[in-house]
Structure formats: structure tokens, C-alpha cells
Amino acid sequence: MTVEEAPTGELPEAVFDPARLAAVADSGLLDTEPEGTFDDLAQLALAITGAQMAYFTVVDGRRSFWKSAIGVDPAAGHESDIRDSPCHILIGTGQELIAPDATTDLRIKDLAAVDALGIGAMAGYPVVSPDGHVLGGLCVIDKDARPFTPQQSEALRILARSVSSEIALRQALREAQAAGDASAALARTLQESLLPPRLPKAPGLDVAAVHLPADATGAIGAEVVGDFYDLFQTRGKRWSAVMGDVCGKGIDAVKVTSLARYTVRAEANQHKNPATVLHRLHEALVDQHVSERFLTAAIAVFEPDADGITGLYASAGHPPALVRRVDGTVEELNADGILLSPLIPADRDDFDETAFHLRPGDALLLYSDGITDARDKNRGPLFGGDRLARALAATHGADAADTLDRLWQEASAHSGGHAVDDTAMMILRVAPSCNRPTFESAEDSAEAVPATTKSCLGR
Template sequence: MAQGHRVDTDAPGIDLGGWRRLVDGLREAVVVLDPDDTIALVNHAATELYPTLAPGLPLTAPGRRQALGDGWTACYLDDPATWDTAFLDEALRRLSAATDRAATLTAIVELGLAHLADQCAVIVPALRGRVEWWYGAKGAGEVVRGRTTRQSAGVVTGLLDVLDGVVRHAEFGRESTPDLPVDFGEPGSAHAVPLIIGGTSLGALVLVRRVPREPFTDVEVESIRRYGDHAARALEAAIRHGEQARVVEVLRADLLPSPLPEVPGALLAAAYHPAARRTEVGGDFYDVHVRQDGTATFVLGDVCGNGLEAAVHSGRVRRSLHTLLLVEQRPAQLLYLLNAALVAAGSKLFTTLVVGTIVQLDDGGLRLTVSSGGHPPPILLHAGGTVEEVVARGGIVGVLSDVRFQSTSVVVKPGETLLMYTDGITEARAESDREELFGEDRLQAVLRECTGLRAEAAVDTVRRAVFDWLGPSEHDDITLLAIQAAPTG
């Protein structure tokens, strides 16, 4: 705009009549401010966007300023809908990407600093009558967190009403507490809104604009309210996600294999690779239970399918076996009892498994008594490099009531190894040809190469051979359990 001519004695240095005719003809919202920063003119477009603006009042709307001369200023006002939509779109993108509580609270503060205020804090309830705050200020670096009592936060009049969701908005100023990092500044420079979901307040969002910047405009206060709604939804989702993650972690810990114990005269090793890599649990399982006399019971099994449903069922089988071991240790009888218990419980999934006992012999070897419930037979690696299957026939477990199980015993000499595995090993498909399986012959060939290796090295050799065969391809649950009679000398 070019400077006009003086025609109004009440407006030195500017022709208000000429400027009125000019700005009224513009589609863009424009106000003219006098040297005291008071509104002198408001065009029709500005009135439609901001009905409360009027000559003689201070400007309470954001916009781009241009000097007219002699201290007069034209201000091209921002369309509140356009500004608000762009900011909230960014807020939605940023907050939706934060899935845990800490990241969400940090993002809420950082977005508030970037678009709305010089200071931003989120105050949320904590345990034992305390509140937790997350705070950031422009130029202060990272968002920080701390805790204080509700009583200390209550020093700021009305803050607890916002925190509890009693009011939907509060304005502060000239109030502070040493237990909160927020400098509430001049009256009108601080605003707070509750973070409410379904009538429940999750906390309070506090935004502060430092002097000498202008107070929040009505449009900005409305934006704060809308941003608080988005922040509340994001925080509620993060809290819910965190609770679910904790539940899953507790359940997952119960479904993961227990650490292998020490068994007199034996070396144990295992590998466990579920198909569901994200949850790290599957339908395969193994356990070794040691008794006070030094003998032990071992089990390796495979529930039909994979993923969470199979993992839950495998946990049920493991707990059932653990309970049954209190009254029965003979492998075949254990399988009879387990099958009866699962059938009576209405089991929908079948399980194959190998159950056996370990007894140390006087010469340092081990006597293993083994029963199978429809599972691939274990492979015994002899000291000379030959291998043999240890066959004990039996039906699958958990579906039919009329099944039979047999037991067989084998002596494992010092340095010899019994390897048990699930069908994820033999049915692993080659990376180069998805129709070709790893197979039992290839497994036995790899096991022969483990002659003289300790149990842990033998398991690792087999595991690496299978994953080299698979490449990056998807696979079924893969589990190995090796029992070796401790080498002498």
C-alpha cells in the first residue's frame, strides 16, 4: 500500500476516508492500526472473520503487518480456519506417531512450543496425591519432567480445577509456585485447558506467552481448546497402548521358555525361534524340571499352528505337565494324564511332544527314558559319529481320549548327545526352491558334523544350518533341545 493524504484532523498523517474506501474493496481481511496500536479501520472481510474487532480496541487477531508511515500500520489478518487446520493437521500426524506415554507427552509440549506459546507444560495426575509435569520453553532445550504435590500445584488459583476437569478453560497470570517450572507471567498470558476423554480428565495443558509479546487472541484460545482435544485423545491412546503392552509383556514372560537348569551329569542346550518374531512366542515349547534326588524330567513339544493362540495353548500344556509331575514322573503315564486333562478341558488344538526322564549312571553316562505323543523321534549322536532315532510310538495329545503311548530307554554315554526338535526344522523351505524341505536326512547329516562338540555348540551348528537354508524367508516355529552326557576328562 502507498501512504494516503491527511483529510481527518483526528487522524494526523493519514487519510482515513481514503483508506476506508480502499480496504473495504479488498477480499483479504485487513485492519488499520494507529500509532498506539489501536484499531482505526476494519474492512468487511476482517469483520466476517473476527466479529469482535472494532475501532478503538486493541488487535486480538494474528496477521502480517505492513508499515504505512507515521506509525500507522496495516495488518493482513490470518484466516483462523486455515491457520488452525494446518496446525492441527501437523499435530495429528505428530501425535499419532507417538505410541508410548512419554513420547506423547513430549510431543504435546513440543508442538505447543512450536505453534502456540513460549512455555508449555502438561500436568497429569500421579500416585499418592502428587502430580507429574512435563515442561518445555523456547530456547531451553529438551522437554523435562518432574513431580510435585497437588497442594503445591494448587497455589496457582484455578489450576487444580482445570486438572480435575471441573472447568474447560482458565486464564492465569502473576501466580507461580517454586515446585512448578512454569513462569505464569502477566495477567492473560497463561491459559490452561483440561485433557478430557469421555468426561474423565487425564491432565491439564498449560500454555504461556511471555511479555512483551501480545496476549493470546480469542482465536488462539479456541485453537488451544481444539489442540487440547487432540492431545487428550493422543494421551488416552498412549496410556491404553502402554497398559496393553504391559499386559502382553507379563503374559509373554509366562509363555517364554524358562532358563535351562543344571542337571547332574548332563549338559543342556536349546534354541527357540518362534515364527511370530514380533511377539517372540509361538506354539513350540520345552522345559526341564529337576528333582531333589538329581533326576529330571524334560519335555519338548509343538502345538498345532503358531502365533498367539498356539502360544497360549502351549502355556496351558506346560502348566498342566508341571502340575502332573507332582503325582507322576513316568513318561508314558504322564502323557496319558495330560491327554485326559486336555480332552476334558475341551482342547481345540492338538499337541505333539516328547517327554522323558534323566538319570545319571555310575559310569558318567545317562539313562534317558522317552515317550512320544505323535512327535518326530529324537536323534542320538554317538561318540563315533553315527546317529540313530530313538523311537517311542504314541498318538497326538489333546484331541482323542483313546490313545496309546509307549516308553523306551536309551543309554547316552559320556560325550554323546540326544537331540530333540520340532518340525519347523525338517519342514524349513529352501530359499532357492520353496518346494524343497530341509528334511530328516539333511538334519542327520548336519548332526554327524557335530561329533565331539559340546551340547551348546551342536545346537548352534544345527540352528545356523537351518537358517542358512531358509535365508530371509518366513519360517514355522523352530525349537531344539539337546541333552548330552557330560564328557569325561
């Protein structure tokens, strides 16, 4: 059914406003792949409310396109008839729609979506274009009737504004590029400033890291993303390795990334436990509130010993680190911890720690979800954690740089060269026992130069 054929009497006139439809087209979001930025915001909506489903839709004159759908059965497809979707109500009123009991709410109880999705309760918030037109909505759904607290409602309003801000930023950057200015070059320079220009030489370790940009349809060349990593020495022989992923792109992502990177460096010098460092970072996000963006992060704090390195690992909602043993076995390092958000009060019990020990030939991989979320343009299966683990096992015996190169080749082959999200990876490999350096000084330094290095044939 075309827009002209749609039954205008059954829908608000605002749905067919030419200016609104032009704003929907200008958003560049219709019929595009899922993206980590919007999926992360939907995930946070679920974490805040405890609901089972969350989605962000873009609505034209005939359909509601699900740009992000978390917890929704894939069999439901990627769009629905606009008449079946509560989002046309958001467009008509420009106001949020809160229905504690969808089956008795006169506004939505007869909509096909209530039965199709099993909606018991819902909360929907308008997502708007830079000029104020309602493009669609950010909605959460619970299978049971239930109220939404004032705190949850306010958090959802903020998340809907974050979606609107992300759309506005992308359009502004596209316009800047079209104008032929230096936005892309400036963005690249700023991105580089958020990552270490080179990793330091950690005693006894072979280390490598990589950051790879997304190439999703509609992606902006002149945008700064929030993936970051760092490796640095703290007190004595102790070292810290950090991997983080800030939701979204642009200036807000820069603010959070900068705060995270330098807060972690400062706190890691004061506290030897990674869980404490994550707690202090969470407090900084809440106290300074530089942005409403959230992030996930993982920290490994370690020091060399007589047989490799020993350390503690902590995570804030981040994908689990992987350990590749010298025999090719791969293990997960799991540590429970909530994601870091200024919308969630910090609690000292929010983060657990896991001890680990790496012997000569073992390696620790930290990564962002860009690699596990890799899939082709037809929305095929994700590369996923299991494929990543198998690919890592297959790199048995490879050095750090070669390992990362082979992991990316595997993910790229799976996705047909398509990267829907940015990817960061860092690997720390303990040098094989016949290739471990000894140092002239008892004080190991990031700049120490090996006095002797034995050859390790056959590796």
C-alpha cells in the first residue's frame, strides 16, 4: 500500500505531513541494518526497566520499521503496518505513551501488535528529527501488566533524547561533509588522540592492538567512535590493560571516552583491584555527568612472576575476555558487573573479580563487541562468541600481531567484509619460555631493553 493509498481517516494527519516524511527520509535510517549504537540504547532501556522487549522504530506513511529490536522474536520480521503499531499515536500526539495495562488501555488495546507481541505493559517515547518532527519511537514492552516508576520514565525520556541526538549528529556531519569542510580529517585526528599511539613494551610480553572502523550503510566518515583501549604500568611491577566501548559516536562519545581513559589511569595508580577502579570510574560518570552515554569496560591488572604473569580481571557489562593457552585451549574470563551509566547509581558491590595466571605461550584477548556482532548485509547470523573462541584457538602458536590479523580475517570472511560496528582488540601474549627476556636491572621498566634473548626455533 502506498502512502497515497493509506486510509488517512484511521491515522493521525501528522503521520502524512510532507515535512515529517521528508525528515524520515533525511534520517537515512529506513531499511538499514541494525547498529550497535541503537541496540545499546535499547539494551540499556531493558536494564533500567526490567522489561523483556525494547525497540526503536522509524515510521513513514505506511510502516513502522524496526531499526533496533531487542528481545523481539526474529520471526516477527523487521517492520509492521503502521496501523498495527502504537508509534502512530506518538506521532499524532508528540507525547509519550505509558500503558501499565495494554489490554485495557483504550488507546492501544485493539491494535494487532498487542496480541502479536504479547504486550502486557508498554512505555513509548517520541524520537524526533533536528527540526522537531516525530520520526518514530523508543519503546519498552513487558509481557505482564505493570507500572513504570517515575525514575524509569525519566530514564527512558533521556534515552529517547539520546537516540534523537544521535540522529541529529549524524545528519549534521553528513551536511558538513557535503559542504566540503575538514570534518573527516578532524574526526580522524580526534579519534587517534583517544588511543595510545603505540603500546608500551611490557616486560616478557608480546602485545598488539587494533581499532577497525565500521562500514555500515549510512555510516558517517567524519565521526568519532567510543571504542578505546590502553596498556600502562602503574606502581612497581604492576600493569593495567583496559578495553572500553562507549555507546554511540560523536562529541558525547569523545567526552565519555576521555573521562574513562584518564580516570582509569589515575585510579589504577591508586588501587590495585580492578573492581575498585571500575567503581571509581562509575562514580566519576555519575558525579561529572559529562554526557548521558553509557559504556562497558574490562580491566586486567597484572604483574610478572617467575612463570608468566598473575592478575585480576573485572568487567562492567563487557564481553568476557578470552585466554588462549599454549596448547590451543581457549577459556573465558567471566566477572559479573553492571554497565557504567550516569543514570545508574554507583554501588560498591556492583563488580566482581576473577583471578588469572598466564604461563609462557598463553595469551589474553580483550575485545569490543564489534567483532562478535559482525554479520553480512542480509542480517545473517552473528560471528558470535563461539566462533571467536574457535578462531582464537586456531591461532595456536601465533604471535600477538598475527593473532589479531587472523581473527579479523575470520570475522571479515563471515560478514563478507561488512562491519556494522567498530571493533577494538588487544592481546597480551606471554613470551615462550625459550624467548623470555632477562633484564640487566632488577627494576623492570616499560622502556627496558632486553640484555639477552634466546632463539626459539620451531615456534
